Amino acid sequence: MSDNIRVRFAPSPTGFLHIGGARTALFNWLYARHSDGAFILRIEDTDRTRSTDEYIEAIIEGMEWLGLDWDEGPFRQTDRFDLYRSYVEKLVREGKAYYCYCSPEELEDRRREAIAGGRLPKYDGRCRGLKEPVPGVSPVVRFLMPQAGQTVVDDLIKGKVVFENAQLDDLIIMRSDGTPTYNLTVVVDDVDMGITHVIRGDDHLNNTPKQVQIYRALGYKVPGFAHLPMILGADKARLSKRHGATSVTAYREMGYLPEALINYLVRLGWSYGDQEIFSREELIKYFSFENVGRAAAVFNPEKLLWLNGQYIMRRSPEELADLVMPFLVREKVAGEGQEIDRVWLSKAVATLQERSRTLVELAQSLRYYISEEVAYEEKAGVKFLNQKSLPLLSELREELGKMTDFSAAELEKVFTGIMERRQIKLGALAQPVRVALTGGTVSPGIFEVIEIMGREKTLKRLDKAIQSIGPDAA
RNA sequence: GGUCCCAUCGUCUAGAGGCCUAGGACGUGGCCCUCUCAAGGCUAAAACACGGGUUCGAUUCCCGUUGGGACCGCCA
Secondary structure (H helix, E strand, O other), X not given: OOOXXXXXXXXXXXXXXXXXXXXXXXXXXXHHHXXXXXXXEXXXXXXXXXXXXXXXXXXXXXXXXXXXXXXXXXXXXXXXXXXXXXHHHHHHHOOOEEEEOOOHHHHHHHHHHHHHOOOOOOOXXXXXXXXXXXXXXXXXXXXXXXXXXXXXXXXXXXXXXXXXXXXXXXXXXXXXXXXXXXXXXXHXXXXXXXXXXXXXXXHHHHHHHHHHHHHHHHXXXXXXXXXXXXXXXXXXXXXXXXXXXXXXXXXXXXXXXXXXXXXXXXXXXXXXXXXXXXXXXXXXXXXXXXXXXOOOEEOOHHHHHHHHHHHHHHOOHHHHHHHHHHHHHHOOOOOOOOOOOHHHHHHHHHHXXXXXXXXXXXXXXXXXXXXXXXXXXXXXXXXXXXXXXXXXXXXXXXXXXXXXXXXXXXXXXHHXXXXXXXXXXXXXXXXXXXXXXXXXXXXXXXXXXXXXXXXXHHHHHHHHHHHHHOOOOO
16 A cells, blocks of 8 residues: 555435446545555445435445445444544534524524525524523534634645635534534544545535534544536536436446446546546556546436447457346346357357447347247338248248258358349348348348358248248239 | 536547647548448548637636536435
8 A cells, every 4th residue: 555545435325326426436446446545435324314224235236336346344324423422522522512402493594584685594603602501402513613714625626725714604513313414424434434535526515614624623634635526417407317317227227337337437527638448457547636627527328328339349248148148038038047058149149249239239139039939020021021032032941941051151152152043132132031030121140140040940930931921923 | 695616519528838720539421341230441510608818829827707517404
């Protein structure tokens, strides 16, 4: 560990791991791996009403799928309440925090009035000098924020950002039920866990001066900060559910590869010259905050789709065959528990991988290889399975019936023979055959298709096509 | 409303004062390859928000305007 870099990803389990969170986790992970430091996972679940164990599971699952492994944790803040309480008590004892007896309703009224009157909607500090407890009221604890001077946040991405302390609120660090709140727990944990760099979305930038003041009140060194620009939807508003799929799991289910999502996410706000495609090793090697942009980025599903296609092309057919299996079942291409020869499937996949942008597309294309029956697309049937193609199909059927070696090379010889005898181009023969075998006009090369389909299925489908055309009525 | 952040093709971005006739990528159009579709190759259209400075010279530095975003919770 060259310089003991320690970073963390600290999601709140109030939803699935989403695109924005995944990118934050990724940048933390990259920085840790790049600097040979530690990456810590911490679950910020102090809001017990909204946090669930299911979401914790989902977040962990998402990170594992993306290959973002952590060195310590997951820690849960709900396991650490005693620690936070001791810090709150310390601050109160030292006069750096105080009890506040204002009710949520009062606070809300005053906030509304302030906004309506054009004033800053912050706590007015009326409980600051209170000597005696108010009977029958469970108080909250507020942090006594300095009201003069400035707080400077020196951000690795945004540069020096100056805040007037007069703008800062006496924020609540402990609720009336005795549970601590985010701005306190985040500081206590980052100190306790030895975090050297806080890397998070820039929606937290405005919280940072408050946290800096808490670090100081506690007498701790302030860590480095890096506030990443937000990810926006096509309408430039912060990415959210209404922009469509935003959870990492949803992309997995749509047939995206984790390395494609990683590659896409890293290029949202980060760049390395003109390079678009990066291996994990390159990412770790090249990552630096100097190359992180400051402007928010619009999420572009089209480019992610292209990248996914690139990565599908780069995977081995064998890996892809394994990856596509669950999709085969889900797309009802194969039955649950149906035996499919892995070697054969790999060959079939090899013909389709540069034609598929997702595993779902791959699974759907595999249908004509795997299923027993073939269904003709209506337009394709009319155009290519007719009296004109009947003699061609019949001749081919007859020739193939005499063959046993269904290799692409041998098949090509047969096709060439027919083409020469009939003085036609390959297209005139290949298209009807393609429709007969696959049901449509789009497929890999016709010789490959036949080779993979095999003798039995090929002959059966040619027979069916010939039969469907029927004898010449004329 | 206040505070803070941001501003290069439709989108992601390169650009750290002259290398810019502003480069790459996605998407879009055309051409090539070709048994279809892809993949691949070539090619076209497409941007420095605006106004002031600073400078011999600004996409690049400063200020302002405009526009966008985030935050202002007993959420995180």
